[in-house]
Amino acid sequence: MSDIMQKTFAALPGLLQQSMAMSSSIPQTKSTGVGIGVASINFQTFIQTVRNIKSKYEEELFVNNELMEMKQQLCQATILPVQMNENVMKMIYCEMLGYQVPFAYIHAVNLAQKGTLNNKRIGYLAASLCFDEDNELALLLVNTIQRDMSSTNVLEVCMALNACTYFISADLAPLILPIVQDKLKHEKAVVRKKAVLALGSFQKQNPSLLLHLQPNFRQAMGDKDTRVMEATLSVYHRLAQDDPTKFKDLVPALCHILDQVLDNRLPTSYEYHSVAAPWLQIRLLKIMAILGAEDQKSSEQMYVVLRKVMLRSSVNQSIANAVTYEAIRTITTIVPSADLVNAAVKCVGSFVLSRTSNLRYLGIKTLSFILPHVQSTCAQEHQAVVLECLDHPDDSIRRMTLELLRKMANRSNVNTVCQKLNEHLAMTTDMHQRSRLCASICELIGRHAPSDEWRLRAINYLLLTAGDAVAGGDVETLRRMLRHGDDELRTMAVTEYARLLGKDGLPTHLIRIGVWERKNNKE
Amino acid sequence: MLKFLLIVNKQGHLRLSKFWCHDKTVNKTVLASDVIRNCLCRDEKQCSFLDYKDFKIIYRRYATLYFLIGADKDENELAVYEFIHNFVEVLNKYFKKVCELDVMYGLERVHLILDEMVSDGEAIEMNQSFALAPVQVLDAFGHRR
Numbered sequence: 315m316s317d318i319m320q321k322t323f324a325a326l327p328g329l330l331q332q333s334m335a336m337s338s339s340i341p342q343t344k345s346t347g348v349g350i351g352v353a354s355i356n357f358q359t360f361i362q363t364v365r366n367i368k369s370k371y372e373e374e375l376f377v378n379n380e381l382m383e384m385k386q387q388l389c390q391a392t393i394l395p396v397q398m399n400e401n402v403m404k405m406i407y408c409e410m411l412g413y414q415v416p417f418a419y420i421h422a423v424n425l426a427q428k429g430t431l432n433n434k435r436i437g438y439l440a441a442s443l444c445f446d447e448d449n450e451l452a453l454l455l456v457n458t459i460q461r462d463m464s465s466t467n468v469l470e471v472c473m474a475l476n477a478c479t480y481f482i483s484a485d486l487a488p489l490i491l492p493i494v495q496d497k498l499k500h501e502k503a504v505v506r507k508k509a510v511l512a513l514g515s516f517q518k519q520n521p522s523l524l525l526h527l528q529p530n531f532r533q534a535m536g537d538k539d540t541r542v543m544e545a546t547l548s549v550y551h552r553l554a555q556d557d558p559t560k561f562k563d564l565v566p567a568l569c570h571i572l573d574q575v576l577d578n579r580l581p582t583s584y585e586y587h588s589v590a591a592p593w594l595q596i597r598l599l600k601i602m603a604i605l606g607a608e609d610q611k612s613s614e615q616m617y618v619v620l621r622k623v624m625l626r627s628s629v630n631q632s633i634a635n636a637v638t639y640e641a642i643r644t645i646t647t648i649v650p651s652a653d654l655v656n657a658a659v660k661c662v663g664s665f666v667l668s669r670t671s672n673l674r675y676l677g678i679k680t681l682s683f684i685l686p687h688v689q690s691t692c693a694q695e696h697q698a699v700v701l702e703c704l705d706h707p708d709d710s711i712r713r714m715t716l717e718l719l720r721k722m723a724n725r726s727n728v729n730t731v732c733q734k735l736n737e738h739l740a741m742t743t744d745m746h747q748r749s750r751l752c753a754s755i756c757e758l759i760g761r762h763a764p765s766d767e768w769r770l771r772a773i774n775y776l777l778l779t780a781g782d783a784v785a786g787g788d789v790e791t792l793r794r795m796l797r798h799g800d801d802e803l804r805t806m807a808v809t810e811y812a813r814l815l816g817k818d819g820l821p822t823h824l825i826r827i828g829v830w831e832r833k834n835n836k837e
Numbered sequence: 838m839l840k841f842l843l844i845v846n847k848q849g850h851l852r853l854s855k856f857w858c859h860d861k862t863v864n865k866t867v868l869a870s871d872v873i874r875n876c877l878c879r880d881e882k883q884c885s886f887l888d889y890k891d892f893k894i895i896y897r898r899y900a901t902l903y904f905l906i907g908a909d910k911d912e913n914e915l916a917v918y919e920f921i922h923n924f925v926e927v928l929n930k931y932f933k934k935v936c937e938l939d940v941m942y943g944l945e946r947v948h949l950i951l952d953e954m955v956s957d958g959e960a961i962e963m964n965q966s967f968a969l970a971p972v973q974v975l976d977a978f979g980h981r982r
Contacts, residue, residue, distance in 0.1 A: 511957070
């Protein structure tokens with residue numbers, strides 16, 4: 315059987331066609347689901363009822379009933395694999411609807427331990443959806459994982475490697491590590507790929523493993539199969555975010571891979587809507603951005619391939635736009651080169667002026683990346699559109715425009731910017747957004763205030779509008795600003811607070827600052 | 838990094854949920870219903886990206902089904918948007934014009950395909966043939982000993 319499995323993987327399309335032609339053992343009627351055979355009447359009824367549930371009360375009644383029946387069935391000594399399979403599926407449904415079914419977890423583990431290929435996979439799946447490595451049942455699964463990993467059946471090895479990312483905790487990783495490392499030399503690329511991902515997940519839980527695993531990752535990066543290389547890149551992406559300095563030597567390799575992708579050297583199956591491996595390009599660009607930031611030498615190595623990416627950019631394809639957007643982000647994160655920034659500015663223009671909401675959103679976002687690198691003429695050019703977006707009916711675009719405004723603020727326009735931010739603050743009810751806006755306004759008051767008088771008025775206005783949405787840290791910052799102000803500011807503060815404190819319905823923070831200010835300035 | 842994926846119908850009923858963030862303090866059911874409510878009240882002209890607490894939500898509608906993904910704040914929104922489309926194309930290939938019923942009856946198959954494409958929150962396998970291969974082999978041979 316294991317021989318057939320090996321050959322199956324290699325000759326999948328032909329074999330599948332053959333099996334579809336002669337199969338009557340796998341009825342594939344749409345309504346009963348593919349692959350697990352005909353679902354029993356019981357299971358079909360279950361799905362139909364879930365589909366037709368109209369109220370929370372109905373749902374609770376139905377689910378509690380089902381769980382009772384499930385408990386009874388699972389306690390029986392003899393239960394058919396198909397029934398076990400269906401019960402585990404019902405468990406997945408109930409957990410998804412928010413009802414915990416802990417008594418059935420052990421049956422998922424049993425299914426993974428003793429089931430046939432299909433049932434084993436479902437057992438692993440159910441376990442991964444219901445509990446993680448902290449649960450004591452995970453220990454039982456570790457034995458199964460070890461056994462499956464040594465199987466001659468490629469599917470079982472893949473299942474076990476998949477399960478490693480869910481159930482192996484930091485203390486158990488050293489146990490499994492040697493077997494997984496061994497799989498890096500497997501003849502099947504899919505096994506090597508999953509082994510890399512498993513090792514990546516071990517290292518994530520146990521950062522000290524990096525030294526031990528570095529040679530494995532380096533080797534996997536040069537694997538002849540793209541899948542393995544792509545998996546390694548996702549691991550390196552996370553590693554580079556934690557500590558970019560260790561991986562600067564990857565830059566030439568990354569540029570080389572991106573170059574090859576752009577030259578269409580990958581198999582055609584990697585093309586998506588006529589763009590060559592777009593997500594791989596995006597991943598490479600992200601890692602390059604991390605490694606090139608504030609590093610002249612690394613950035614210079616990237617310019618050639620980045621120019622190539624920008625040349626290929628086209629606005630007609632959504633996925634191509636995603637690559638262009640990432641390229642612009644990379645160009646503006648690394649030490650910039652003038653011609654690349656110019657190319658980026660052109661693309662930003664076409665995004666901002668687009669009629670599609672999604673592209674306009676990205677346009678405003680990229681405008682905020684570009685700003686530190688160009689003269690303010692760039693933003694002025696698109697001023698009309700930016701102003702239009704401030705009052706856009708779409709909340710997401712308004713928020714992004716406010717973010718852009720914040721980055722554009724300087725001494726001369728800070729009054730207008732703060733006014734706009736305050737207007738939006740008054741309109742928003744979402745607490746998260748309110749505290750973010752408050753933090754932005756506090757930062758602007760601190761950084762760009764044109765005069766002390768303005769500063770004082772801005773602080774008071776913010777406290778009046780925002781009430782208690784202003785975070786404690788920001789109140790402290792405001793208080794410090796007043797404390798370090800000169801005598802003129804202090805005198806103004808005293809008069810101002812004397813006037814305000816007479817009124818009713820003031821927010822707590824304002825009262826506190828007012829009282830504190832008056833107390834400190836009584837002398 | 839992707840934090841969660843939800844498939845809901847236009848009445849807001851959850852048909853699939855997958856979480857890649859293991860924050861124990863987060864109540865997944867409450868989070869899911871909150872996100873669903875925020876997305877379903879948007880109209881077609883609005884953009885497909887919105888902010889929700891620490892997440893960025895990217896969603897896409899296909900007939901009666903909404904696909905919602907919660908990701909990190911600094912994730913490339915358009916790339917995730919296209920990932921959703923890629924995922925739907927793969928499901929279409931597997932189920933031959935996927936619909937809500939397919940997702941309900943074939944829930945475990947959808948999960949297996951998703952597991953193949955996304956590992957630990959990272960979208961890994963975007964090649965459609967490679968994403969489908971293990972599930973197809975399981976269908977052909979998985980129920981035999």
